[in-house]
Amino acid sequence: MDEELESVEEWIKKLNIKSTKDVQVPKILFDQVIGQDEAGEVVKKAAIQKRHVLLIGEPGTGKSMLAQSMVDFLPKEELEDILVFPNPEDSNRPKIKTLPAGKGKEVVRQYQIKAEREKKDRSRGVLFLIFSVVFLGLIISIVISNWTILFFAIIAAAILWMALAFNPAMRTERAMIPKLLVSHTPNDKPPFVDSTGAHSGALLGDVRHDPFQSGGLETPAHERVEAGNIHKAHKGVLFIDEINLLRPESQQALLTAMQEKKFPISGQSERSAGAMVQTEPVPCDFILVAAGNLDAIQGMHPALRSRIRGYGYEVYMNSVMDDTDENRRKLVQFIAQEVVKDKKIPHFDTGAIVEVIKEAQRRSGRKGKLTLRLRELGGLVRVAGDIAVSEKADIVTADHVIRAKRLSKPLEQQVADKSIEVKKQYKTFLTEGSAVGTVNGLAVVGANNGLSDFSGIVMPIVAEVTPAIQKGRGEVIATGKLGEIAKEAVQNVSAVFKKISGSSKDITNMDVHIQFVGTYEGVEGDSASVSIATAVISAMENIPVDQSVAMTGSLSVRGQVLPVGGVTAKVEAAIDAGLKKVIVPASNFGDIVLDHAHKDRIEIVPVTTIREVLENALVDCPAKTELLSKMGGPVAEGTKAVMPNKKARAGGNVA
Numbered sequence: 338m339d340e341e342l343e344s345v346e347e348w349i350k351k352l353n354i355k356s357t358k359d360v361q362v363p364k365i366l367f368d369q370v371i372g373q374d375e376a377g378e379v380v381k382k383a384a385i386q387k388r389h390v391l392l393i394g395e396p397g398t399g400k401s402m403l404a405q406s407m408v409d410f411l412p413k414e415e416l417e418d419i420l421v422f423p424n425p426e427d428s429n430r431p432k433i434k435t436l437p438a439g440k441g442k443e444v445v446r447q448y449q450i451k452a453e454r455e456k457k458d459r460s461r462g463v464l465f466l467i468f469s470v471v472f473l474g475l476i477i478s479i480v481i482s483n484w485t486i487l488f489f490a491i492i493a494a495a496i497l498w499m500a501l502a503f504n505p506a507m508r509t510e511r512a513m514i515p516k517l518l519v520s521h522t523p524n525d526k527p528p529f530v531d532s533t534g535a536h537s538g539a540l541l542g543d544v545r546h547d548p549f550q551s552g553g554l555e556t557p558a559h560e561r562v563e564a565g566n567i568h569k570a571h572k573g574v575l576f577i578d579e580i581n582l583l584r585p586e587s588q589q590a591l592l593t594a595m596q597e598k599k600f601p602i603s604g605q606s607e608r609s610a611g612a613m614v615q616t617e618p619v620p621c622d623f624i625l626v627a628a629g630n631l632d633a634i635q636g637m638h639p640a641l642r643s644r645i646r647g648y649g650y651e652v653y654m655n656s657v658m659d660d661t662d663e664n665r666r667k668l669v670q671f672i673a674q675e676v677v678k679d680k681k682i683p684h685f686d687t688g689a690i691v692e693v694i695k696e697a698q699r700r701s702g703r704k705g706k707l708t709l710r711l712r713e714l715g716g717l718v719r720v721a722g723d724i725a726v727s728e729k730a731d732i733v734t735a736d737h738v739i740r741a742k743r744l745s746k747p748l749e750q751q752v753a754d755k756s757i758e759v760k761k762q763y764k765t766f767l768t769e770g771s772a773v774g775t776v777n778g779l780a781v782v783g784a785n786n787g788l789s790d791f792s793g794i795v796m797p798i799v800a801e802v803t804p805a806i807q808k809g810r811g812e813v814i815a816t817g818k819l820g821e822i823a824k825e826a827v828q829n830v831s832a833v834f835k836k837i838s839g840s841s842k843d844i845t846n847m848d849v850h851i852q853f854v855g856t857y858e859g860v861e862g863d864s865a866s867v868s869i870a871t872a873v874i875s876a877m878e879n880i881p882v883d884q885s886v887a888m889t890g891s892l893s894v895r896g897q898v899l900p901v902g903g904v905t906a907k908v909e910a911a912i913d914a915g916l917k918k919v920i921v922p923a924s925n926f927g928d929i930v931l932d933h934a935h936k937d938r939i940e941i942v943p944v945t946t947i948r949e950v951l952e953n954a955l956v957d958c959p960a961k962t963e964l965l966s967k968m969g970g971p972v973a974e975g976t977k978a979v980m981p982n983k984k985a986r987a988g989g990n991v992a
């Protein structure tokens with residue numbers, strides 16, 4: 338951490354609070370969104386101007402919160418109820434009517450009252466007719482003294498009753514009642530409809546199947562019409578996360594709906610009786626807020642994207658914010674919000690707040706930053722709260738948060754822990770002694786699964802140099818399911834070891850084999866290039882590598898060590914594996930924020946060149962001295978300048 342940055346423990350004292358109970362939670366959702374000031378401004382503007390928005394960013398950074406908060410800024414327009422009526426001329430083309438909010442229910446009620454009245458009148462008429470037939474039969478029977486007439490009259494009355502009661506023509510009053518598709522009360526806020534993951538029927542509306550279809554038992558077409566989310570969002574906001582997962586036809590239909598501001602409802606399943614029905618166009622004047630991560634743009638229908646670009650805004654969400662007083666205060670507000678929202682967990686005391694802020698520093702993965710992956714941080718808050726509840730504590734303390742961090746390890750970390758146990762048991766990697774061509778590399782898992790708190794893992798890399806199969810055409814062969822970037826990294830690293838060993842060895846007559854041991858998940862990225870170079874140089878020069886050392890770092894073709902991601906997780910993995918020293922790129926040194934369980938347990942060596950890596954990783958011997966002197970004498974000037982003092986090296990950057 339930067340010297341000028343105050344420790345969180347010192348900082349919290351100035352805040353003058355005892356717990357998150359003393360923190361005011363803003364009433365408006367918009368003010369609860371933390372760290373997304375630019376996105377917030379754009380979204381507000383879009384709401385006022387009724388523009389569509391594309392929110393791109395990492396998961397759990399507040400996209401849906403921002404979309405939801407837009408309804409508070411939408412211009413006060415009359416909300417509308419939408420009704421669907423039967424069409425006497427064409428029963429498969431129901432009619433659509435809009436009415437001011439609240440009026441829809443009234444109209445339906447009026448139709449229902451009318452239908453009930455008509456039904457009563459009809460029942461009375463039928464009863465009168467039946468009674469008359471029976472009465473007439475009785476009179477005639479008495480007059481002619483023949484009771485058979487009465488018997489026939491009763492039978493005739495029964496047939497008449499059945500014919501009238503079940504005659505579809507007599508049930509028309511029910512069939513005339515309109516259906517309320519979308520309803521509001523006059524004081525309702527504009528609607529916010531989350532249509533994430535909805536299939537096309539739920540998004541665009543549908544007409545249900547009718548098993549009877551005819552013969553008097555069928556349900557009238559208009560009664561089977563169901564509003565889609567685009568219609569429910571009329572005069573409000575329609576939010577679709579992971580928009581790229583929506584089928585292209587649905588995206589096309591969505592685009593039409595946005596252009597026309599109305600969209601007819603028809604049966605979505607071709608084989609259903611609902612497919613015969615199509616309503617008149619149904620109003621759907623909504624603001625679309627589409628969201629997703631960067632990949633979402635690729636999966637978006639180009640015309641839909643262009644519509645948003647042309648009639649709206651595109652925003653990239655922040656995934657970290659600066660570690661400043663103001664932003665720390667916002668995080669305290671966030672914890673208070675999460676506690677209030679959860680309703681079951683107690684408030685956090687200042688010690689617990691400190692731990693959460695430190696975790697936000699750690700998860701940012703960068704020096705002087707705080708993470709904005711707040712859904713995941715909220716998860717930590719809830720787990721800590723649950724631990725406190727299970728222990729009947731009336732406040733969450735630092736101890737609860739520390740235990741929650743251990744409990745809420747991501748799956749990837751749990752798998753990594755298990756695999757380290759196995760690797761250690763079978764000695765897939767060593768933690769002491771020395772070995773030629775063998776390096777403890779470090780990698781992260783989980784980064785591709787959208788997790789912010791990557792999990793580290795020790796990734797042993799071994800190298801062997803053999804005479805070339807084709808003389809004069811030595812090859813570099815790397816195995817371990819390498820991704821594209823990892824393959825390129827191997828090529829780039831070749832330049833470094835060719836240069837270092839080239840003058841003493843005829844590299845064209847050697848095949849260099851590089852193996853990533855036990856990497857069944859595959860290797861992505863170039864953060865192993867420093868480890869590859871060390872393993873190969875050790876193998877070429879026959880100089881053993883200290884096995885208590887782990888390393889990570891990307892390497893330029895000129896031998897400079899460049900920064901990598903997930904450095905905290907990697908250092909933690911080295912500590913958990915029982916290693917003594919970890920070599921990291923100097924530019925990443927400030928990013929390392931170790932938690933309580935890892936504090937002061939390893940020597941962290943920041944480096945800027947491959948020469949320094951070798952200096953720290955290779956076992957002292959005459960061959961090493963010769964190699965280093967060949968590489969350019971003492972440590973370079975720039976390196977000395979960034980090397981932190983001994984104390985920092987031993988403890989790492991502990992928050």
Ligand SMILES: Nc1ncnc2c1ncn2[C@@H]1O[C@H](COP(=O)(O)OP(=O)(O)OP(=O)(O)O)[C@@H](O)[C@H]1O
Pocket residue numbers: 369370371372373395396397398399400401402403578628629671675709710711712713715
């Ligand atoms: N910027 C933020 N400010 C405050 N709370 C946040 C923020 N971002 C996320 N959260 C918390 O995380 C929860 C989920 O956030 P939200 O659904 O808005 O994320 P998202 O970006 O839409 O994620 P996804 O793309 O995965 O759906 C919120 O309910 C809130 O508790």
